């Protein structure tokens with residue numbers, strides 16, 4: 482029996498939600514621990530399954546961990562063994578590709594399963610490979626296993642990425658942190674998680690500059706030391722709750738966030754009719770009047786994030802005038818729209834955009850999460866739909882949203898997790 486969510490829609494969300502640390506920042510930081518042999522304490526590690534899987538990978542490789550609280554952990558990777566990588570576990574998440582950079586940096590070699598994660602069609606790693614190969618690594622892929630080695634050690638390089646790939650930028654930073662010489666990554670990803678990884682490594686003694694700009698420079702050092710570090714708040718989790726508040730016509734105060742990271746999200750929400758008040762570490766969102774449509778186009782940071790486009794879809798369905806979403810990062814990120822249509826949404830799909838005529842009445846239905854953010858979109862749709870929604874395949878949502886059931890019920894959502902068979906299927 483796979484668990485599902487029973488959502489009784491139509492209740493405006495009201496209250497306060499604390500945003501957790503960012504999954505996509507915590508993942509590279511956890512793999513970066515392989516480079517740091519000393520003890521590290523990490524705080525605000527989000528309690529989600531992708532992070533638990535990563536901790537399992539590190540433990541199976543020989544890391545010693547002590548849980549200090551649900552969100553804090555002490556880890557030491559002194560005894561980590563590159564031959565003990567649990568290959569099947571690494572194939573369940575995308576972030577495991579970071580083992581390539583970290584393994585090369587610490588051991589000059591590693592093997593890992595082909596990374597998994599959300600299914601958006603093909604998810605190539607050519608930019609990762611080109612960057613690592615230019616630093617002296619060779620990479621082979623055979624029988625679902627990626628093997629990398631640097632027979633003569635890693636050396637510095639200057640590389641320009643074809644696309645500002647988050648993963649390739651992370652792998653480049655990890656590989657270069659302990660490599661000889663100065664590595665330059667041009668057209669690098671600028672996401673806050675890249676900045677957080679650089680801040681973490683610098684706190685351990687690395688010499689990384691330019692993170693957050695298109696050009697990251699890494700001067701290799703001979704050793705990194707332990708530290709205590711707090712993971713940056715999750716802009717995607719925050720953006721998801723902003724959308725949920727607007728969709729239900731509620732009022733939420735979000736705490737523990739970096740409003741600067743949400744510029745590309747706040748501005749379309751305001752256009753759509755939300756009132757948003759921003760202070761240093763808080764943000765209050767309220768929507769009491771009409772919802773208006775808009776046009777969104779995803780882009781690498783600081784553009785509108787692809788990881789938030791699905792959560793805007795229920796808003797566009799309900800809006801007056803409708804709108805359009807152009808998806809410029811992942812070609813196949815509209816699978817969730819088929820499920821949204823089962824709830825009464827109208828979505829017209831083209832090659833790289835989706836049109837939402839708007840004016841829909843969303844109604845409860847039996848739907849399934851297609852991926853992490855698509856699942857969040859259907860959850861939002863369920864919260865503002867008339868009647869009951871049964872949302873299946875919620876393991877996708879659990880990969881990236883810490884305590885979302887408690888957080889949502891605390892602000893008035895009528896939502897519960899059921900283990901029995903879906904009744905409407």
Ligand code: EPU
Nearest residue numbers: 505575576604605606607608609644646647648810811853
């Ligand atoms: N790409 C290539 N070659 C590569 C790498 C990427 O062509 O070698 C292309 C991809 O196919 C895609 C684009 O470049 O079209 C962006 O890929 P990127 O490498 O930036 O993405 P990623 O590192 O695989 C991370 C997040 C994703 C998020 C993207 C974009 C993690 C673990 N994942 O993926 O997060 O969508 O950046 O911001 O950090 C999510 O959290 O729901 C999620 C999917």
